[in-house]
Every structure is written in structure tokens, then in C-alpha cells.
Amino acid sequence: MEKICKPYSFKSRAFLFILIFLIFSTNSKAFEHFLHSPNNYGVTGLMSIPTARVMKKHTFRIGVSNDTxxxxxxxxxxxxxxxxxxxxxxxxNGLKAFDISGYxxxxxxxxxxxxxLFKEGKYTPAVAIGLIDPYxxxxxxxxxxxxxxxxxxxxxxxxGLGNGRLGKEPLPVGGSKFNLQMFEHPRTWLRQSNSFWGFQFSPSKKWALMLEYDPIEYTHDTSDPAQSFYFERKPPKSHYNIGLRLNLTSLVEVDLTYQRGDTYGFNIxxxxxxGRxxxxxxDHIVTYEDEKKYYNNFEKRLAAALYKSGFRNIKIRMVNDNLWLEAENDTYFYTPKAIKVIGEILSTIKxxxxxxxxIILAQNQIPILEFDTTKRNIDDYINGKLKTWQFLYLSKLRTDIYKGINTPMLYPHRFTFELKPSLETxxxxxxxxxxxxxxxxxxxxxxxxxxxxxFTEASYYPINNIGTINQPLSIPVRSDLPFYLEHKFALDNLLYNQIFKFPENVYTRLTAGILEIEYSGLDTEIAKPFFHGKLLLGxxxxxxxxxxxxxPFEFSHQPYDKNYYHTExxxxxxxxxxxxxxxxDVKYGRFLAxxxxxxxxxSKVIKGVTLSAWYSxxxxxxxxxxxxxGYHNFGIAASIPFRLFKGRDMRTVYNYSL
Incomplete structure (x- = not known):
């Protein structure tokens, strides 16, 4: 009997039509949007697995995810x-860490x-390697x-392939050594690795679908405290995870997921x-011509324009047809921008x-650099006839100066007051x-x-829950820090600082007084740059x-403290x-303990933000x-300019370390 093929149902044809429409209506911009999205743990990926994609250069993200x-x-x-x-x-969640309340x-x-390692080519894939919790x-x-x-x-x-958490058996838990089996024992790494795979379907800039094979052996990963606490009594039903990725706004992305065959989750x-x-x-820039109605004298008029544009401790002197100008940049975060602002003011002199x-820029009356050019080059640069690189090529920059202009100072600036928010963790x-x-x-x-x-600085923290039950260690140079931080009021500094600049670009510094929250005393340094500033030794x-x-005005009398600590x-x-x-930065010598x-x-500076990491x-x-x-001191830090949040230029920064 001949088999009669039934025509496709209406639902099947509708589904096929929608699928074809979605595929051919996809554009590359919509597709690219979700390639840099995070997985459950923050690295670029799908849900449990990473991909070979990475974030765009000079970006960051914060997020929170849940998968019970x-x-x-x-x-x-x-x-x-x-x-x-x-x-x-x-x-x-639910697993108590200590037999005390609070944690x-x-x-x-x-x-x-x-x-x-390799960007994606026309016929070749992108390739990336990753280290999860290596140290x-x-x-x-x-x-x-x-x-x-x-x-x-x-x-x-x-x-992909991965060992340890992603592999057949967990890696050793204890010790301060890096886990680098992939490089040290590649055959062992390959033998202990599991494969993983997944894909993302992105038909729209607003949403995408995900499917992955999760290789994690939750019921056998004994290094994970959740194994005995949760997965022994509720083993996963599946290694497959599915998810919906939503782009709600340019600043918020949400993933809704169904993982392990029994768990709903999310990732925000x-x-x-x-640096954006x-x-x-x-910027509020006052020109030379703006001050014409107030001052007839050339030096006073120019000084007034510089002062109102953010400069202090100004010295101006004309020697024949040479203009010498010294000022302190009190406003602009970037030194090149300060020079450009001065150029904009000078270009209005007709x-x-x-x-x-x-142009000499100084700090606390110490000359830092001298920028030599011509009035014509300044006018051409400000009017767009010269590009930045051309203007710099025709100019000269020096940092080996140590004497300023010998002329009376206008708009002296002796006192500075600064108030800024503070967060410490x-x-x-x-x-x-x-x-x-x-x-x-x-x-x-x-x-x-x-x-x-x-210099003196004091802090007040009306919101403060810092405290500890730990006792100071054998040589407590920092392990007693929480006892200082738990106070709402703190006198952070009360000191005198003196800097000298000598010929050949030699700098010296001597500081005495309350140096920081834990220590008072003396601190000194001498340093000199070499190879046009590329190397600094001191x-x-x-x-x-x-x-x-x-x-705050007494010394510690704790029995565990030494009379004095010193470093070299x-x-x-x-x-x-x-x-x-x-x-x-490398330093070698004797530390406090x-x-x-x-x-x-x-350290890396990105648009004014300085990111740092250290290891000892x-x-x-x-x-x-x-x-x-066997301990190695390590951490990360960031220095963030307040100008990013104020709507005006300023030199104040916020420092945070972890």
C-alpha cells in the first residue's frame, strides 16, 4: 500500500516561516551586541560555560546572578x-560558614x-584560554x-575543554601555589578535562536565546561545599541549560535561565x-579680551584671565618679544589640557x-615642566590650521628645569580645602x-x-559597621587595622611635607608627623628619572x-607593638x-614587619582611571x-577621578583598594 505523505500542519509552517524570517532579518549589529555578555560567574560566556569572546577593551561590568x-x-x-x-x-545560600552570628x-x-589568544578570522574561530580561581x-x-x-x-x-571545576575531578584546594596544570602538565590536564559546548542565537538587539552543555559534575565535586550540603540530596537532572538574554537598556542586561533540569535562575x-x-x-575659560574692561595693564589682565580659568600662583614677564608665563594648574586633570587652555587664552591676545x-607649569612653586613654542603656532593650533602632532613637533618640552620666573607672584594660593565622600570596606x-x-x-x-x-585630614563615618573578632597576629603591622577602622571619627593625617627639586631632575621628599591611620613618624625618599622619564630610580x-x-595624639602601648618600625x-x-x-613599580628591601x-x-591608566595590582x-x-x-601580599586598587561625576574638570581622585 502506497504511503501518503501528509502536508505540513499550519503550526509547523508558521514555525518554519518565523524561523526563516528571524534568521534572514538578523543584522550584524544586533548579533554582535550579545557576544560580550557574562555567564553566571561574570566572565564572558553563556550560563555555566565560558566562550572565546572577551569584553571590549577598556570596559567593565558589575553584576549579580542566582542559580540555587x-x-x-x-x-x-x-x-x-x-x-x-x-x-x-x-x-x-543556607550553608552556615561559622558558628557565630553575623557572617x-x-x-x-x-x-x-x-x-x-586569537581573534576570529573568516574561516577560523576565536581562541581563548582561562584560569578560574587559580590562586x-x-x-x-x-x-x-x-x-x-x-x-x-x-x-x-x-x-571547549576544561579541567577542575569544569573537568572530571576537582583540583587541590589548599596551598598558596598557583594552579597551572594546563601549562605545567598538559597531558594530565587533557586527561582530566571534560568537553563543553553551547550556542547563542541572536536575531535581535533586544534578545537572544542560549543553549549549552554544562560539564560540571555537581554531585562529585568534593571541593565545592554545596556538593555535600545540597547536591547529594538533590542531584541535577540534566547537563543541559537554556536561557533567554534580554537587553533592557544600554546599562542593564538580564538573563532568565533554566539550568540543570530543575533550577530557574537569573543574571543581572x-x-x-x-573613564567615560x-x-x-x-570648561569655564575666561579670555584675555574678557578682562579688557577691568585691567589696562597687560600682565594683570592676562593673570586675571588665567586665574578665572583655573590657575594659581601666576607669574608673567615680558622680555623683548618673549613671553614667560608660570602658573600652577589647580583645575585640569590632564597636564596637556592645562597647556591647551593657556594656549586658548593666549590666542585671544591680538x-x-x-x-x-x-609656559612653565609648577606644583607648590616647584617647576615641573617648561613648554616652549611660538605665538603664531599657538594661534594656528587653536584655529585648527595645525593638528596636535604638528603643534607638538614644532614645540619643545623640558622637565629638567628647577628654577622658575623671578618676578612677583599674582593670585597666590596658600590654603586649599577639600571635602570628598569616602567609602571603605x-x-x-x-x-x-x-x-x-x-x-x-x-x-x-x-x-x-x-x-x-x-597638611591635615580628618574623616567622619556616620555609617560604620566595621568590627572583628580576630586577634592581632604575631607581628601585627596591619592585622590590627579593624580596631582603628571601627571608630566613626579618625584623624588620618597631621604632617609637614617638604619637596626639593635639584639640577639633573633629582627630587627629594621629607615627611614628618601623623603619616596615616596607624603610624606616625618620618618618611623620606630621593628619586631621579632616566631615559626621558621612561625609568625612575630611587x-x-x-x-x-x-x-x-x-x-589620635598618643602612641600605642599594646604589648604586641614594637617601640619603632622601620623600612628601607x-x-x-x-x-x-x-x-x-x-x-x-618594583621595590626591594625591608618591610614594616x-x-x-x-x-x-x-598599573594601567585608562582615560584618567588608574588600575593596579600588586604581589609580594x-x-x-x-x-x-x-x-x-608562606603568605604573599596581593591586591588590586583603583584611582578614580571625581571629574567623571561632577560635570566639570578637577584634580581630585578617589582611591580604593582591596
Whole structure:
């Protein structure tokens, strides 16, 4: 009997029509939008698996995700092309961490690293390697993986291999050594790895669909506290996860997921561009002609325009047809911008025979640099006849000056007052994982003479829950810090600072008084730049005494404190030639506790925001407690200009370290 093929049903034809419409209506811009989205843990990926995609250069995101029993809180950043760094806190809901109140559920901190080895080509996939939780005293979710991703519009396919958390068995949990099995024992890594795969379908800029195979063995991963607490009694029903990715606004993305065959989850992330002002910055520049009705004298008129445009301690002198101008930049975050503003003011001078212009920028009356050019070049640059590189080529910049202009100062600026908000955090104490204090800091500077500054700063934190149940360690140079931070009021500084600049670009600094929240004493440094500022070498040292916890004007009398602490360092700063605006600081010598060794700090400046990470190697055998023996001091920091939030230029920055 002949088999009669039934025609497609209406539902089938409608589904096929919609699918074809979605595929052929997809455009590359819509498709590209979701390629840089985060997975559950913050790194670029789908849900549980990473992809070979990375964030766009000089962007960062913050986010929170949930897939029972986990909550994930992450901060991810791309400081340079192809590199992605992720700071993650994983919370296991319902699993008590300590037998004390306050800390709540179990939490784990980790750092993840991903680097894209190869960009995607016309016929070749993108390739990336990643390290999950590679370092720390406890590495519960450690893994190393390789991922490959290829776009076939409107799909983005990913396959990969990973060990540890993503593999067949967990990696060792304890010890402070890096987990780098992928590089040290590649055959073992390959044997212990699982494969993973997934794809993303992005027909619209507003939404995308995800499907992945999750290789994690939740019921066998004994390094994960959730294994015995949760998955032994509720094993996952599936290795397949599906999700819907929604772009709600340019600043908010939401993933709605169904994972492990029995768990609903979500992921909320907010992407940002590093250094982009939240409020457009507007400059208030007063020209030379604007002051014509107030002053007839050339020097006073020009000085008034400079003062009202943000400069202080101004000196002006005409020598024949040469204009010498010295000023302190009190407003503009970038030095080149300060020079450009001065140029804009000078370009409005029309009836003065000026041929050459010498601009000296100083700090506290110490000349920092001299910029030499001509009045004609300034006019052509401001009027658009010269490009920036042409203007700089025709000009000359010097930093080896140490004497300023010998002429009376106009608009002297001796006192400076600064008020700024302050946020300090203290993480992972047994009494509570997230401790913080929020308030403001007020500082006053008085500059009585060249290079000299009296400085005092006090802080008030009306919101403060910092505290600890830990006791200071064997040599408590910093382990008693929480006892200082728990006070609402703090006298942070009360000191005198003197800087000298000698011939050959030699700088010296001497500081005496209350240096910081824990120590008072003396601190000194001498340094000199080499190779046009690419290398800076110096020596430094300090002799300090621990301050009292309860009285800001007394010294500590705790039995565990030494009479004095001292440091001696050889220091170096080197600007990395192949990475723009990046430098490495290295110091070798004796640290406060008496341990000797190195500290390396790597920094990258991105549109005024300075990102740093440091790591130390010292002889910790001088300690008697188990926590410091074998310990390496490491951390991350950011210096953020307030100009990004104020709508006007300013030099104030906010420093945060973790």
C-alpha cells in the first residue's frame, strides 16, 4: 500500500516561516551586541560555560546572578585588548560558614583571568584560554580551560575543554601555589578535562536565546561545599541549560535561565566604559579680551584671565618679544589640557608683539615642566590650521628645569580645602563578610613656601559597621587595622611635607608627623628619572611608631607593638614601551614587619582611571603564626577621578583598594 505523505500542519509552517524570517532579518549589529555578555560567574560566556569572546577593551561590568543554591556577585574588567579579569564572590545560600552570628551563609572569593589568544578570522574561530580561581589559600572552584567560538549568523557556537571545576575531578584546594596544570602538565590536564559546548542565537538587539552543555559534575565535586550540603540530596537532572538574554537598556542586561533540569535562575549585569564621564564636562575659560574692561595693564589682565580659568600662583614677564608665563594648574586633570587652555587664552591676545612663548607649569612653586613654542603656532593650533602632532613637533618640552620666573607672584594660593565622600570596606571577617564605613573626608593644606606643605585630614563615618573578632597576629603591622577602622571619627593625617627639586631632575621628599591611620613618624625618599622619564630610580625609608587606637595624639602601648618600625627600599618605576600608559613599580628591601623581599605593582591608566595590582615575595619565616608563613601580599586598587561625576574638570581622585 502506497504511503501518503501528509502536508505540513499550519503550526509547523508558521514555525518554519518565523524561523526563516528571524534568521534572514538578523543584522550584524544586533548579533554582535550579545557576544560580550557574562555567564553566571561574570566572565564572558553563556550560563555555566565560558566562550572565546572577551569584553571590549577598556570596559567593565558589575553584576549579580542566582542559580540555587548559588548567588554570584562579580566585577569584570578589560584593562587591555583581549584580556579579561573577573573578581567573584560565590555565596552558598543556607550553608552556615561559622558558628557565630553575623557572617551568614558560606562565601568564597576568587579571581578569574581570560585571554583571547586569537581573534576570529573568516574561516577560523576565536581562541581563548582561562584560569578560574587559580590562586589563594582556598581554591574551591579552580579550573583551566580553552574555548573556541565561531560566528555563523545569527548563531555563535562555542566548544571547549576544561579541567577542575569544569573537568572530571576537582583540583587541590589548599596551598598558596598557583594552579597551572594546563601549562605545567598538559597531558594530565587533557586527561582530566571534560568537553563543553553551547550556542547563542541572536536575531535581535533586544534578545537572544542560549543553549549549552554544562560539564560540571555537581554531585562529585568534593571541593565545592554545596556538593555535600545540597547536591547529594538533590542531584541535577540534566547537563543541559537554556536561557533567554534580554537587553533592557544600554546599562542593564538580564538573563532568565533554566539550568540543570530543575533550577530557574537569573543574571543581572550593568556594563560601563572606563573613564567615560557620567555628566558631560564643561570648561569655564575666561579670555584675555574678557578682562579688557577691568585691567589696562597687560600682565594683570592676562593673570586675571588665567586665574578665572583655573590657575594659581601666576607669574608673567615680558622680555623683548618673549613671553614667560608660570602658573600652577589647580583645575585640569590632564597636564596637556592645562597647556591647551593657556594656549586658548593666549590666542585671544591680538595687539601685543609676542613672538616666543615659554609656559612653565609648577606644583607648590616647584617647576615641573617648561613648554616652549611660538605665538603664531599657538594661534594656528587653536584655529585648527595645525593638528596636535604638528603643534607638538614644532614645540619643545623640558622637565629638567628647577628654577622658575623671578618676578612677583599674582593670585597666590596658600590654603586649599577639600571635602570628598569616602567609602571603605573590610571583607571576609568571621564576624561579617561585608563590613564597611561610609562618610566624608575633609582636608586642609597650607603652603607657606616653595615645596613646603602643612597638611591635615580628618574623616567622619556616620555609617560604620566595621568590627572583628580576630586577634592581632604575631607581628601585627596591619592585622590590627579593624580596631582603628571601627571608630566613626579618625584623624588620618597631621604632617609637614617638604619637596626639593635639584639640577639633573633629582627630587627629594621629607615627611614628618601623623603619616596615616596607624603610624606616625618620618618618611623620606630621593628619586631621579632616566631615559626621558621612561625609568625612575630611587631609594626610600621610614622610621615610624604605632599610633594609639583610641587617642589620635598618643602612641600605642599594646604589648604586641614594637617601640619603632622601620623600612628601607630600593625603588624603580618602568613605563612599559609596548603597552600604552602602563608601568611597573618594583621595590626591594625591608618591610614594616621586618621581612625582606620584593613587591611588584603593575598599573594601567585608562582615560584618567588608574588600575593596579600588586604581589609580594618576602621571607615570611620571621613570623610565628600560621597565617603569615608562606603568605604573599596581593591586591588590586583603583584611582578614580571625581571629574567623571561632577560635570566639570578637577584634580581630585578617589582611591580604593582591596
Amino acid at each position: 543554591p548559588y548567588n554570584h556577585y562579580y566585577f569584570t574588567i578589560s584593562p587591555m585588548k583581549g584580556l579579561e579579569l573577573n573578581a567573584l564572590v560565590t555565596q552558598i 551568614g551563609s558560606y562565601k568564597d572569593k576568587s579571581i578569574d583571568i581570560k585571554y583571547q 589563594g589559600q582556598v581554591k574551591r572552584y579552580s579550573s583551566q580551560y580553552i574555548a573556541l567560538s565561531k560566528k555563523i549568523y545569527p548563531f555563535d557556537f562555542t566548544v 549585569s550593568m556594563p560601563f566604559v572606563i 564621564p557620567m555628566i558631560p564636562i564643561v 595687539n601685543k608683539p609676542i613672538k616666543k612663548v615659554h 573590610f571583607l571576609n571577617d568571621p564576624s561579617g563578610f561585608f563590613r564597611y564605613r561610609i562618610g566624608f573626608t575633609a582636608g586642609v593644606k597650607y603652603r607657606p613656601w616653595k615645596g613646603g606643605t602643612f 631609594v626610600s625609608g621610614s622610621l615610624v611608631k604605632k599610633r594609639s587606637i583610641n587617642n 627600599f630600593l625603588r624603580m618605576r618602568y613605563y612599559i614601551p609596548f603597552v600604552r600608559n602602563a608601568f611597573v 621586618g621581612d625582606k623581599g620584593f613587591m611588584i605593582r603593575v 615575595f618576602t621571607n615570611t619565616n620571621i613570623f610565628t603564626d600560621p597565617y603569615n608563613i
